[in-house]
Amino acid sequence: MAKSDDTRAKITETAIDSFRERGYDQTTIRLIADEAGISVGNAYYYFPTKNHLVQELYLRVQRDHLERAREEFGSSKDIAKRLEAAFLSGLDATGPYHDSAPGFLSAAIAPTSAVSPFGADAAEPRAMAIQVFQEVVDGCTNAIPAELKRQLPELLWLAYMGLTLFWVYDNSDRQAKSRALARGASKLFGTVLPLARLPFARGPLNQMLDLIRSARA
Amino acid sequence: MAKSDDTRAKITETAIDSFRERGYDQTTIRLIADEAGISVGNAYYYFPTKNHLVQELYLRVQRDHLERAREEFGSSKDIAKRLEAAFLSGLDATGPYHDSAPGFLSAAIAPTSAVSPFGADAAEPRAMAIQVFQEVVDGCTNAIPAELKRQLPELLWLAYMGLTLFWVYDNSDRQAKSRALARGASKLFGTVLPLARLPFARGPLNQMLDLIRSARA
DNA sequence: CGCATTTTTTGAACATGTTCAATAATTGAT
């Protein structure tokens, strides 16, 4: 391993540890550099902005989420169960960062952010996040129209984004409300998605799928 | 009018004008103070953080949105039409700020923000925003179950938040995609909401309303 | 009007993200 790889890894670990312990705001670049034993300028040689360090954290969390979800899916073939596993394991993966979640969210959304869930720069972590929901769908046996099934991973990811946003501002004990919402929403999806096969649902469903398709074009 | 009211108004106007012209990042407190003819410290006497100035902007935009929506509702009694009016007038009100929208969004969501749509400090602008959708619902004659009707303004506001988020990152010409999404979503709501009266929808609807009720508790 | 009190104003200083020219270290070829 080259020295530079060493230095980069040192900065990354130091940043992630500090983000977890102290949150976004209290983790200054000066502090990271100091603890990593380098100069502030050197930290900028490796990571152009503080937000790029947040991206490292984001990647870490997504990996964790994917792993945990896979463990929780077990042998279940029911979409509601799988979805609940995906949602709750996501909340578990982000749990340690809840105290400073608004700070991370704000940083993530900043215009020059490397991390925005909606931006081009975050394609890898986003793909990982959507992969969780792809596996929710792939592993279920519920009868869902093919066209809906194709778009479902991303729809479920959007729902997860909503849940995450709720979680960020959830002050209940250990975010009990968010967990309850995750369970309830999973059950609701489990109820509603099979209804998509019924004839009366054809119109609204196609309307919605068209809408999503054109929004994505 | 006392001198202090004068000074506060001068700062507010200067900030809002600059936010519109230059966006969030290029509008520094030093620039605002300079153009208002005061010192930087004095600006902080009136507004504790830069975000409090963003709240003034937010209030202005919401007022504009409410006024525009009222004009656009006209004599229409159809929920899809009224909703479209509400959505599009909102996009019109925020239009001048699109170039810097991610910056404002990021600032809005910051932990210490006075502006977060989900925070206690923004109760007034949020109430105004929800009022738009209250008037969408109050003025329509579509048959919608009472319990859903009661929760609908806030649900529609959440949908509008989603639309706004889409709009922030919409790079299409004059945000044509967001406008098309607004139209399409309004039609979809117009199709789906009346279905809520049908017996088979009773289960999922109640499930959803329960979920929302418990999330809000 | 004078005066005590309160409010407003100021500008220097601070904190933190960021930049960059100069220097040091590393790398790869001979």
Add this chain to the structure above:
DNA sequence: ATCAATTATTGAACATGTTCAAAAAATGCG
């Protein structure tokens, strides 16, 4: 090993949000 080229490192300086003690101005009462 030497050397040219490239990469990594540094620390001072800068930009911008924010703070605060001191001074100035405004206010209200007798």
